[in-house]
Amino acid sequence: MADYKEAPLASRPKTLDPAEYFNLSPEYRRAEEERAAIRARLKRQYQMQLNNPLRKELIEDPALTRWTYARVHVLPNFKATPKTSLLGGLFGVFPLFALYFLFSSDRNKKEQQIKDGTYQRPYRLSY
């Protein structure tokens, strides 16, 4: 297990993480303290709202609002760079024309076969 390698869908288990054993510097501890302070502030805000006996409405989560807003408003931050143009062309423009030509040529071939009388129908048209 000492040669466990990480992958995008398989993270390193906590017991094999070297940061667990070696991260005792004051800077790391201060960082952890700051993160805990932020977390505690948010927890307090939530609990005050949750246990408020005079509250009648739902507790709104601004992080959720921000997430939905960000996911919806992608277009204002879109820029036409070479990479985005390439991706747009590859996934949007090319399949459109490619599928059109594929389907139309296949169907024209079948139509020609039916006209010539060489097409074998797999199922009966009527009884």
Place this chain on the structure above:
Amino acid sequence: MRLSRALTTNTEGREGASRVAPLLSSGVSKGSLPGPYPQTPEERAAAAKKYNLRLEDYQPYPDDGKGYGDYPMLPNRSQQERDPWYSWDHPDLRRNWGESMHWDFDMYTRNRVDTSPSPVDWSTMSKTLLGYLGFMLLMFGLGEVFPMYQPVMPKQYPYNDLYLERGGDPEKQPKPVKHYEI
């Protein structure tokens, strides 16, 4: 249409456009929604504060026009990985109130994509699976090319291959069929 513009009542320069009412009544102030990519350090600090992250932890997506804006790039880890015994505000989502959500949060819920550590590492797992599948495919393919079964013959019928049962003329004498050799 930007929400901040809707919250101010300035509609000059938009002749012909009707005044748009604000979408949200209260609780969302002007600077608390996601915005464009932060260019200056002050914008970065303000964005980190907005998303409830430390300035050092705040890392926006690279500004290559894909549309992320100033949304923070959080580690790509699923919710299944988080501590099940900690008292989360939303235990089913393993998330606290107010915590910035990952851009692909709906993908990383516990019902969907999971990045938990695997019992053996990924390369060993893929090699084992693909090796097994490849071996089975190879053997089935070989079985199609070189079939092997008990030797069989067409079925032999008595009475001259059932001449009368098959509608043969009872007056005529059928051809004698011999199924054996002595």
